[in-house]
Amino acid sequence: MKRSIVVFLAASLVLFGAGLSWSEDMVQVKGSDTLINVVQKLAEVYMEKNPGASVSVTGGGSGTGIAGLINRKCDVANSSRQIKSSEVEQANNKGLDPKRVVVAIDALSIIVSSDNPVDKLTVDQIGKIYRGEVKNWSEVGGEDMAISLYGRQSNSGTYDFMKENVMFGEYSTSLKSMNGNAQIAESLKQDRSGIGYIGVGYAKEATGIKILKVAATGSTKYYGPLDSMDVKSGRYPITRPLNQYIDGMPKGAVKNFLVFELSSEGQAIVEKEGFFSVPDEYQNYNAQTLGTTGDIRDNSMMRPTDLDTNDGAG
Amino acid sequence: MAHNRLKDNLIHGLFFLNGMLVVVALIGIFVLLVTKAAPAFKEVSLSQFLFSANWNPTATFVPASYGMKSMLVSTIFVSIGALAIAIPLGIGAAAYLSDVAGRRTREIVKPVIEILAGIPSVVIGFLGIVLVGPMIARVFHIPNGLNALNGSILLAVMALPTIISMSEDALNGVPKSFEEASLALGATKWQTLIRVKIPAALSGIIAACMLGMGRAIGETMTVLMATGCAIAMPKSFLQSVQTMTSTIAIELGEVPYDTTHYYALFGIGLVLFIITFVINMISDIALHRYERVIK
Numbered sequence: 001m002k003r004s005i006v007v008f009l010a011a012s013l014v015l016f017g018a019g020l021s022w023s024e025d026m027v028q029v030k031g032s033d034t035l036i037n038v039v040q041k042l043a044e045v046y047m048e049k050n051p052g053a054s055v056s057v058t059g060g061g062s063g064t065g066i067a068g069l070i071n072r073k074c075d076v077a078n079s080s081r082q083i084k085s086s087e088v089e090q091a092n093n094k095g096l097d098p099k100r101v102v103v104a105i106d107a108l109s110i111i112v113s114s115d116n117p118v119d120k121l122t123v124d125q126i127g128k129i130y131r132g133e134v135k136n137w138s139e140v141g142g143e144d145m146a147i148s149l150y151g152r153q154s155n156s157g158t159y160d161f162m163k164e165n166v167m168f169g170e171y172s173t174s175l176k177s178m179n180g181n182a183q184i185a186e187s188l189k190q191d192r193s194g195i196g197y198i199g200v201g202y203a204k205e206a207t208g209i210k211i212l213k214v215a216a217t218g219s220t221k222y223y224g225p226l227d228s229m230d231v232k233s234g235r236y237p238i239t240r241p242l243n244q245y246i247d248g249m250p251k252g253a254v255k256n257f258l259v260f261e262l263s264s265e266g267q268a269i270v271e272k273e274g275f276f277s278v279p280d281e282y283q284n285y286n287a288q289t290l291g292t293t294g295d296i297r298d299n300s301m302m303r304p305t306d307l308d309t310n311d312g313a314g
Numbered sequence: 315m316a317h318n319r320l321k322d323n324l325i326h327g328l329f330f331l332n333g334m335l336v337v338v339a340l341i342g343i344f345v346l347l348v349t350k351a352a353p354a355f356k357e358v359s360l361s362q363f364l365f366s367a368n369w370n371p372t373a374t375f376v377p378a379s380y381g382m383k384s385m386l387v388s389t390i391f392v393s394i395g396a397l398a399i400a401i402p403l404g405i406g407a408a409a410y411l412s413d414v415a416g417r418r419t420r421e422i423v424k425p426v427i428e429i430l431a432g433i434p435s436v437v438i439g440f441l442g443i444v445l446v447g448p449m450i451a452r453v454f455h456i457p458n459g460l461n462a463l464n465g466s467i468l469l470a471v472m473a474l475p476t477i478i479s480m481s482e483d484a485l486n487g488v489p490k491s492f493e494e495a496s497l498a499l500g501a502t503k504w505q506t507l508i509r510v511k512i513p514a515a516l517s518g519i520i521a522a523c524m525l526g527m528g529r530a531i532g533e534t535m536t537v538l539m540a541t542g543c544a545i546a547m548p549k550s551f552l553q554s555v556q557t558m559t560s561t562i563a564i565e566l567g568e569v570p571y572d573t574t575h576y577y578a579l580f581g582i583g584l585v586l587f588i589i590t591f592v593i594n595m596i597s598d599i600a601l602h603r604y605e606r607v608i609k
Contacts, residue, residue, distance in 0.1 A: 060567060061567070061568060063568030064567045064568045066568075067567070067568050067569075067570075087570070090570055145457075146457075148457055148458060149544075153543070153564045153565075154371075154372045154564065154565060154568075155564060155565065155567050155568035160372075163374060163375075164374060168375070169375050170370060170373055170374075170375055170376055172546075173384075173544065173545050173546035173547075174544050174554070175544055175545075176460060176542040176543060176544050176554050177542075177543040177544070177545075177556070177564065178543075179538075179539070183443075186443070187458065187460070190447075190448055190458060191451075191457045191458040192457060193457035193458075194457065194458065
């Protein structure tokens with residue numbers, strides 16, 4: 001009896017020790033619902049190629065991810081928006097120095113039910129719809145039918161991105177706050193009066209929905225979010241970088257994982273999951289953050305200015 | 315002898331501590347909520363917090379606003395709707411189980427009801443999205459079924475086990491002599507049940523309903539998934555609503571600590587705590603009255 005207890009204690013000590021050494025290499029990634037699938041896939045392939053490496057990816061929304069980074073609950077925060085200056089301040093107060101890496105480009109897709117005859121909108125019309133100023137589909141060339149607004153909860157980076165870069169105003173109070181991209185797509189499949197916004201990776205996969213073409217203004221051409229050229233050139237007006245935030249210059253396991261994500265192999269996975277690979281301008285920026293070339297940039301808020309995409313700085 | 319007395323005292327003390335622990339936890343939660351909520355009222359007046367229907371703490375283009383009235387009304391909508399469905403069904407089922415059903419039926423149905431109580435709320439919420447929602451949309455000819463009615467139906471399902479088993483206990487607790495006297499006077503079984511047994515067990519049944527309501531008001535995941543979560547003031551049961559619990563669940567995860575928004579969420583928690591506390595107290599009083607009547 002006594003001996004079995006000793007054995008048990010010894011075994012648990014060994015396991016505990018193993019757990020400790022294992023957790024050192026464990027990379028915790030948390031945040032954006034838009035990024036969760038693609039980062040999960042990246043993590044799977046990375047772990048397959050590097051036995052012993054361990055990456056866990058959870059969701060919760062960009063705000064939750066950044067809060068997790070600040071409270072040291074994760075190593076990498078997935079975020080579909082840029083970090084806010086208030087969050088940088090909070091992080092600095094806790095002795096953290098958030099650095100940004102751009103892992104993918106998203107063309108935020110405006111979707112409706114496949115039964116809805118409307119197939120294009122301008123950015124201005126989308127703003128009016130979500131601000132609650134346009135309430136009926138007939139006002140934007142559709143049937144006489146009240147519009148049901150589907151959006152994300154306020155902890156979502158996409159929620160903020162829409163507000164600050166597409167709507168330039170506050171959401172209508174009749175916005176239905178959905179848990180994630182998948183729930184919006186699922187709801188629109190059933191609701192022919194609905195409109196929603198989801199990451200292009202989700203829009204490509206979903207069935208029963210229609211992806212709208214969007215024009216920057218009333219006098220420009222309409223473009224869809226699926227064509228790589230239209231998105232990378234910025235002709236599709238609602239594109240944004242998908243970011244990961246880390247504390248300071250990454251080292252060890254975190255760095256290895258980030259380097260893999262940004263490698264041509266990692267970027268091929270990004271494209272396969274329906275998003276777009278990171279253009280060179282951002283890759284140079286990333287290389288500096290990772291310390292693989294050049295100097296580390298002091299200001300994490302700084303962004304490449306030579307890239308003609310809206311990157312969420314507002 | 316002395317040894318035994320010491321042991322008695324020790325065990326007595328231990329149980330006393332255990333009992334006290336619960337009281338301390340309750341008071342602790344209350345104090346925590348009050349201290350965390352209090353700073354919010356430096357910036358928002360209490361009347362604005364309770365009676366303004368404008369909640370937008372993350373506003374960027376207009377000043378932030380903290381009015382919880384629409385959530386309070388949403389919570390009441392969903393809970394009252396749930397009770398309106400669950401009380402008749404629950405009492406009916408309890409009456410059936412205690413007076414009509416045979417022993418074998420009862421032995422099968424009772425455990426099934428208890429299993430119903432054990433279904434995780436997230437599963438019920440999922441059913442709300444894929445089953446109840448589309449059904450409501452079809453029945454009422456509306457584009458989607460994510461609304462207060464959906465939440466009410468799901469919460470009714472969740473409150474039913476509590477209401478049924480407590481009401482059945484109350485009905486079984488009515489002394490046999492009441493029933494026999496009624497039957498001896500020539501009343502039918504139905505008349506005995508409706509006019510004698512249910513009135514005699516009424517305070518127990520009320521306690522059951524209040525506890526069921528307590529569960530409905532505090533339920534989070536199900537309503538979060540099924541009610542659509544729109545912050546607008548509800549005008550009908552077919553409108554999307556966002557309850558107090560949903561708001562806390564959605565916003566507490568990302569709110570920066572020690573901001574007005576953070577304190578305001580604790581304020582909502584405090585209001586919720588007070589509501590459930592009052593409901594539980596009412597059910598407790600009702601239960602005690604019932605016990606006195608029976609004695």
